[in-house]
Amino acid sequence: MQHDPAEPKWRSSSYSSGNGQCVEVMEDPSGTVPVRDGKTAPTGPRLSFGHGPWASFVTAVGAGRL
Numbered sequence: 001m002q003h004d005p006a007e008p009k010w011r012s013s014s015y016s017s018g019n020g021q022c023v024e025v026m027e028d029p030s031g032t033v034p035v036r037d038g039k040t041a042p043t044g045p046r047l048s049f050g051h052g053p054w055a056s057f058v059t060a061v062g063a064g065r066l
Contacts (some may be wrong), residue, residue, distance in 0.1 A: 001055065010041070013038065022038045024038050028048070
């Protein structure tokens with residue numbers, strides 16, 4: 001099945017081993033960043049964050065503060 005370019009695409013971390021056991025994120029056109037557990041995709045629960053809070057979280061993790 002081919003991905004519809006009109007639909008936002010989920011992506012996982014570059015550190016993921018590709019086994020489906022990772023956190024996945026999507027850039028949503030609504031201005032939020034939905035986050036889900038790869039093990040429960042595609043129907044499992046999701047959390048959504050604003051771009052600012054998500055960027056702060058990713059920066060803190062990358063800097064080793066979390």
